[in-house]
Amino acid sequence: MNPAAPSNSFTHALYRKAEIRAIEAAAIADLPAGELMRAAGKAASELVQTKFTPRDGAILILAGPGDNGGDALETGQLLAARGYTVDIALCADSLLYSAAANLSLQQARASRATFISLEQILENQAPAYALVIDGLFGIGLSRAITADSVFGQLIQHINQLAEKFAIPILALDVPSGLDADTGQVIGPQGVAIEANTTLSFIADKVGLHTAAGRDYAGRVLIDSLGVADNHFPPPSGILSHAAMFAGLLPARRLDSHKGSYGEVMVIGGAHGMMGAAILAASAALYCGAGRVYVGFIDAAPAYDAQHPELMCRMAAELDFSKACVVIGPGLGNSELTASLLARALQQAPYVVIDADALNLIASSAPLRALLLARSQSLKSSIMTPHPLEAARLLGISTAQVQADRWQAALDLASQFQATIILKGAGSIIATSQQPLCINTSGNPALASGGTGDVLAGVCGALLAQQMAANDAARMAVWLHGCAADQLVEHACDAIGLTASELIPAIRNCLNQQQKKHSKPQRFQPLSK
Ligand SMILES: NC(=O)C1=CN([C@@H]2O[C@H](COP(=O)(O)OP(=O)(O)OC[C@H]3O[C@@H](n4cnc5c(N)ncnc54)[C@H](OP(=O)(O)O)[C@@H]3O)[C@@H](O)[C@H]2O)[C@@H](O)CC1
Ligand SMILES: [K+]
Structure with a gap:
């Protein structure tokens, strides 16, 4: 992993979505195509190996319609290659994927991971999953995930199963449904993944630490994805430490x-x-x-x-x-x-x-x-x-x-x-x-x-x-x-x-x- 982004002075830095997008855009210009997604998958799969090690049960990966889904697919194919039992629920029209996400999808399809349908997940009341990885939505979430939508039903089902069977949830970048700027679940009828751990990419985000963010994100870890220091502007916020x-x-003087x-x-x-x-x-x-x-x-x-x-x-x-x-x-x-x-x-x-x-x-x-x-x-x-x-x-x-x-x-x-x-x-x-x-x-x-x-x-x-x-x-x-x-x-x-x-x-x-x-x-x- 590339520990907290990117040097000591930035360890506690916080950014808003627009700033993360600007850093990402500057970094992408310097890097081979798909490099950040590969780094995200590597960071997440290493975290699973070192901190979760769910060898005795399958890992369920939820891959959404954007690059957050690409990160999840990359993670899934790497974990499958390392011998984990991986089920992937592809919740996306892959024709709309970016080139990077598409490459990760192809690799995941070629791996030992099993692709399962949403129906299979929703019907499953007693899963043997040892870990769920949430790659439904990241900073691209633009509107509420309402409770009655397909994504909403999936999220509620996963939250319930996780609570009932004590299954940890690892959210990639942001717990899906949470606004990374405000720390609020988007929309009055909105729902969001309740993660135990959030592995957030490039830099830490305001919304993971205030309002409902702390409840939904759980423990927050940061991986800079190797983005060079010079792409980070001075942060608009910091975490206290x-x-x-x-x-x-x-110190008190004796003569006081x-x-x-x-x-x-x-x-x-x-x-x-x-x-x-x-x-x-x-x-x-x-x-x-x-x-x-x-x-x-x-x-x-x-x-x-x-x-x-x-x-x-x-x-x-x-x-x-x-x-x-x-x-x-x-x-x-x-x-x-x-x-x-x-x-x-x-x-x-x-x-x-x-x-x-x-x-x-x-x-x-x-x-x-x-x-x-x-x-x-x-x-x-x-x-x-x-x-x-x-x-x-x-x-x-x-x-x-x-x-x-x-x-x-x-x-x-x-x-x-x-x-x-x-x-x-x-x-x-x-x-x-x-x-x-x-x-x-x-x-x-x-x-x-x-x-x-x-x-x-x-x-x-x-x-x-x-x-x-x-x-x-x-x-x-x-x-x-x-x-x-x-x-x-x-x-x-x-x-x-x-x-x-x-x-x-x-x-x-x-x-x-x-x-x-x-x-x-x-x-x-x-x-x-
Ligand atoms: N670019 C890179 O190299 C890197 C990217 N990275 C990763 O990418 C993530 C950002 O990716 P992203 O911009 O694709 O956004 P993401 O959150 O995956 O979803 C957008 C999709 O969701 C859809 N959609 C939105 N709301 C919806 C709703 N309520 N219900 C249903 N659909 C909804 C939206 O559709 P639209 O709004 O266009 O209709 C669009 O299709 C970031 O968080 C990080 O994980 C990092 O790894 C660093 C390298
Ligand atoms: K997510």
Whole structure:
């Protein structure tokens, strides 16, 4: 295999379909005809040999009407040549095949593979298949595969058999039915292959990592097909990974004090929602902010018994001029909250705008103007919308946001001139002029109340410690997801994770990350 395309700097690169097409076109000009399809078949067949090794059962290959089908046929003939039992379902009019796909078809016909009909597959309720390889559609899918169409019935049947008999599905390039740009199944009645593994070609694709993409693609592997580095433009997006956060938070100097690590003021916690502000503030505390205030809206408790370090005040009393203001958790919507938000936007050098504060901005032109003015005075702003909040900000529906999360994140970043965290499966972090970033950590255990407040607090702590907004947003989302992953693995499993538990786990992840990249200690303890 040609591991992830094509050099280290691109290992985590993400491209959209049009960019992949351009890379493919440039590469094809340099290569003998059919070379990329041969490379795709080689990569897939080697992967089957090394990772799946289903010697004791047949492999079912689904070959569709385009070059994705050609990749599948190439894979099938190579596996047949290596002694595997291969059944091929040709779901295409071969007269419409490209020259490369036609050559692969001829070789597959000449191989020991058996060609079977769609009817044979659809009638088969208890197959002995050890693996299904999905080569129905790739990046050429142009419309929905509806549930009642022949392809739709085939896909549903394969998904059901795979689930019932625990048959792994390897998707070639993209799980068929999924849009490689958006991570959504195309069409309201559309269906898609639910793969365990997706071997994607040339470069990684946005849609495999956000929205429903992660559920449909399973584990994603990339093979560059040997396309030369010079054909790859700078990526429009990247996947987050641990190494990108190395050194972002400088090691703490011995000669430092609480004033060295910034001041976070969480503004929110209106009546009945005080916990939201306390969660955000505790997260800021656990992520190293020097001083953390909670500015309550209606009434302030004397102190928080669980975290007496938090300084509880009335929001109106606080001076925002040197602080990182995290505004929104449990804020509510009133004249007072709008005026607090206006003051934060005008005065605070750093703001994190979350929850109700996002809704206030969505409904107020003057607040929008204040937010835009911040970018001109080089003040940092992070906004943390979930899809419904994003929809309100953009004046579109939630379904429209989810239909193309990548574009929605870009639109938010350019309209509000802020760093955007568009939350949801495969959270997207966007800042104008920078590649977008899709977060790779986290799991559905995070789908519980208060975890968003915690995220806002982590963003606040990192900003207060002088991290650039884009770095702070990327790192906060990554830490938040890593903490959930660690908890699910070692402590509580997937159900019932609480936002409060997340906070010390985020601290662990942050310190682990710092230790990995810190300088050696000056003094080692003397051994006894
Ligand atoms: N070129 C190369 O060298 C390389 C290509 N590579 C591989 O090729 C893949 C892209 O190939 P591709 O462009 O042929 O598109 P692909 O996804 O196979 O299908 C298009 C066909 O599907 C049809 N169709 C679409 N929607 C449909 C629907 N809902 N229901 C029914 N039919 C539908 C569409 O018909 P049409 O829309 O024209 O009517 C057309 O016939 C890429 O993902 C990668 O795997 C890589 O190996 C690198 C080297
Ligand atoms: K496919």
